[in-house]
Amino acid sequence: MSEETTAAAQATAPEQKFSIQRVYLKDLSFETPQGPAAFQKQWQPKVNQDLSTKSAKIEEGLFEVALRLTITVSDGDETIYLVEVEQAGLFAIQGFEDQQMAQIINTTCPNMLFPYARETIDNVLVKGSFPALMIPPINFDALFASAMQQAAAKAKEAESEGEDSTTH
Numbered sequence: 001m002s003e004e005t006t007a008a009a010q011a012t013a014p015e016q017k018f019s020i021q022r023v024y025l026k027d028l029s030f031e032t033p034q035g036p037a038a039f040q041k042q043w044q045p046k047v048n049q050d051l052s053t054k055s056a057k058i059e060e061g062l063f064e065v066a067l068r069l070t071i072t073v074s075d076g077d078e079t080i081y082l083v084e085v086e087q088a089g090l091f092a093i094q095g096f097e098d099q100q101m102a103q104i105i106n107t108t109c110p111n112m113l114f115p116y117a118r119e120t121i122d123n124v125l126v127k128g129s130f131p132a133l134m135i136p137p138i139n140f141d142a143l144f145a146s147a148m149q150q151a152a153a154k155a156k157e158a159e160s161e162g163e164d165s166t167t168h
Contacts, residue, residue: 014095017061018104023116026066027086030124033079039129043075051138055105061094065109069117071133083124087117106147107140114138 032038050070058064066088073080091109093101114137122132 016095017092018094018096018108019092020112021062021090021092023087023089023113025085025116025120026088027068027084028120028124029082029084030128031079031082032128033082038080041075043080045073045075045080047133048072048074049135053106053110055109058090061092063091063093063105063109065089065091065105065113067110067113067117069121069135071121071135073130081125081128081130083121085117085120085124087113087120089113103144106144110138110140114140 048071050068050072052068053065054068055063055065066086068084068086070082070084072082089109089112091105093104096104118135121135125132
């Protein structure tokens, strides 16, 4: 009987599909506010990296996921250069539950886009006469888990504040 139950569950469960339809550069910006002075000084550079992702449902089963990396290299208050890349992809994703879908969109897709963004940044820097940065890998799974924990903590905090203000 358990074999029949398993077979019935598999028959009613939608088929899970995941594939990359396209990877593309959505936006690119490179600035060297110092101009030629950037090459005439000895710098003690400080690298700041900002990262964000966003997603949009294009149509049923098709999602655009965009990874934005902003790298600012400065020396004290002076910016040496700033490079910003938005690497995007179209992903066909079907048959997953909401929790699995959130995990795929926020971890799997950015993991696939990151090497393209990193390569674009290095290429732009080299063309701007700066050394490549060799940005280290990012653990999107850990970032997603941390964001989920923070959201759960905020929800619990809001819930407990609501209980405190209730009068009997």
